[in-house]
Amino acid sequence: MSIFASVSLANDYQDWINSQQQQYKQYKKSMDDEFSDMLKKDWKTFQLMSTPSPYKDPKPLKLPKLQKPISIQKDEIINSPIIDIEPIKKTVIVKPVQVKKEIEKKGNLSNLVFDFYSSNITIQYDKNTDFTLQKIDKNNISNFWKMMSKTNFTLLLDQIQNEKENLNLNDWATYQLIHKLGMAIFKENNNANLFTWFVLIKMNYDTKVGYNMDKIYLMSTIENNLFQVSFFTLKNKKYYILRADGQTQKIGTLYTYSGDYPKAINKLSFNIYNELKFFKNLETKNLTFNYNNEKYIIQTQYSQDLVKFYKSFPQTDYNVYFKTKSSTPFSNSILVKIAPLIKGKSEIEAVNLLLRFVQTSFKYKTDQDQFDYEKVMFPEETVNYPYSDCEDRSILFSYLVKNLLKLDVVAVKYSDHLATAVALSSKISGDSFNYKNTQYTIADATYINANAGTSMPKYKNSRFKIIDFQ
Template sequence: MGFFDCNNTGKKYFPAFLILFLSLSLIPAMVSAQDTEYEKWKKQQEAEFKEYQDKFDKEFIEMLEKTWEEVGINQGSDFYKERKPITIPKAPPKPTVENTAPKDDTPVRERINIDIPDAPEPEPIKIEIPPKESMFGDIETRSTNINYFSSTIPFEYPTQLRALYSPREFSMRKTDNKRIAEFWDKVSRINHDPIISYSNKVREELKLNDWGYVLLINDFANTVYEGYDKKLVNLYNWFLLTRAGYKVRIGYDQNDVYILFAVEYNVFNTKYYTLDGEQYYVIDLNEDKQTPSSIFTYTGSHQSQSKKLDLTIKEFPNLGDTKNVESRTLEFSFNEKDYSIPVSIDKNLITYFEYFPLTELPVFFTASLSESSKKSIYEKLAPAIADMSEEEAVNFLLRFVQTAFDYKTDQDQFDREKYMIPEETLFYPYSDCDDRSILFANLVQELVGLEVVGLRYSKHLATAVSFTGNNVEGDSHYHSGKKYIVADPTYINASVGMTMTQYKNEKPEIVSLQ
């Protein structure tokens, strides 16, 4: 009997386990059918995208083949109208002024909870290349590693790329727009979607901003075309960054090819070309070349290009080796008491930011200290100011920044203008007015919890602090309805409210730090 009469009722039942068995036996077929449908849909989507991409590549190549225009260079603007002073003054004793307003002596510890981070644990970087078949299919590839600061990043790329040109082909023949269009035609025929997808995965793992991503792509381009002419490396950089959606251009003269970047902010002391109404900066990623007075370049852009280079530093990159730390002791005196502040500096960040573009000040003002620096410096500074009033705490931090560092201009220290993030100011032997202002603003905001603005003079940068009460005396400026008291981290021994004598009659530009 094919059915069971469990209770002798005359009714016959199909066993439950058999129903389950038959149901389960159908699942593989159903899943297989679903997989087949999904694979078909996926392949259709990929084919449509490829057709879409090919169309734009074809249009772009046709545009590149047309006559390029010669464009003259624009000199990059200087942040300061005049050269910064070689020496800095010491402040005279602050005159005693009777202040009848009630003093707010509420200690800092009751206003802000200062978070001293634990010693940072190393964040292991686990970047694995997906199986070759899932990225490139049957295309022959080569595996390699990129040494990105302290991280070793595995990469894979089609071997066809190195077969497109001989190592010295670009240096032996004249470079013009026809050859550049030919380059794009050749390279775009190789599927780069896996490379862009994987580089974005690496970017996310390393917490890179746009600048860090550009450096990653440059390292990859140099690795693929190791031993080849640098012109080819620049062209491949241009191709990859375009594929990634960035507004970059290529230009050439009789000697070289140049990558041009559209950037969200002004980039000071950097030459640029005006193309289609936008500024494109010459940011050399490989070697210190002379920027030509004019280049040949094209008008228009690839359809995939939609974003400018954003230099904002929202978080520091994860560069791998957290043990790459250098120690230094900073010493100063305040109210006849000596202080010794040991600091631990992340050397990876120093290397990473060495040639960071000289962009708008808020980008640097919003950069914090590394976790290792915070722990070492906050452990000493936070307890020292915990029982001080706001004014006394700010004066304490002023004296620290004014006197714990030796002064030297960027031109004298680096032979170029350079803004330093707080970590760099702790590391380098010298600092100037903008570096000290950036560090001081960071410390006041983090340790005292007060708002700070920058004060930009013709050849000097200072800061001003907004106190919670109205009882702090001295020179002041108003911004967005708030009163800010001058606090100059470069004016040696100056207290809150004191402006350098030579800038007493100069109205500064107020720089918002947000």
């Protein structure tokens, strides 16, 4: 084949590539135009509702306390395996590095720098991203979509994905990042919600916007259950109202559209599969407890940025809290400090020591008394706040047992209380039950001075639900 023929083939191939790209651009433009037209059509009124707290009865304001722990029988200690764990080495904290991928930047761009949980975020965006929302109605919402669809929004999507990977952001954190970017660009919440809606749809999330009076609301389908958060049902799907601060609000009714954007089918998730890289703004706190007449002081460290992020969490499924991996600074402190205390002890003594630590290192107060709303806490939050209740302590205790003793744990939910149960390696006397051919022993992290196998008197013969988060 001659050189001229090779050049001709190369040119033909490049022409074909250019043709395909042009057709794809036209296809996307057609989708955006059709969606914009749909937004101008009839919107409907929807009545919002919310799912209440998962407790049937209010949590007890005060809990019983054993004046003296029930002694462990000698044969149970002998039959319980000895804990022999290697010293836990601190994990090196690898702080996020702003690895900027090569992103093609075209057009007239503006540069924006803003803080996101103590990380400086730099974003470049199309200067044509400009809109004045003079009136809140379907026509102006359609016009906003049309404006955004004509900008270089793919540049935004690439940069947002880059920051998401740099900081290991989950869906909820990614939503917050986009909303904060929207606030930085538009300086106003209604436009920020419209901006976030556009970006999330372009990221293939099933989101909508609605309005009533002078407010625009962002809504999304959610992979998890949310409690005390307003939602409406459309086409057998729940759309929850999103707020970046996570605060609940009663809305009543709003107007929204029933159409869908092609490929925008993903549900927003609250699951945290990877450790969020919020390693700045660290706080240190000492926790004190006694076990077998010996006093221990555990120095913990955690990120206030992470606590701030967790505060924005609406209440969701217990699995999210029990399965989330705690941060490296927290694990480096609490696990490293407690590991030597249980080394050489029998398994049952180790479990009881962990119980006593969680039972007595914190003051008890219900969420309603502390926050004025129901809030389930992650382990770092339990250490941070002055008070905690049954769920928070159960989550922290489960984290310690799984990471230090490598034992299976399930949650035990009563009508107004939450405890845990541990799959011990040997049998002990006390309260236990069989689940999936495994014997689990009750371990109540809120019943002060109670050893494994001891239930609160109120719940000794009560019905309960097992929450399996393995």
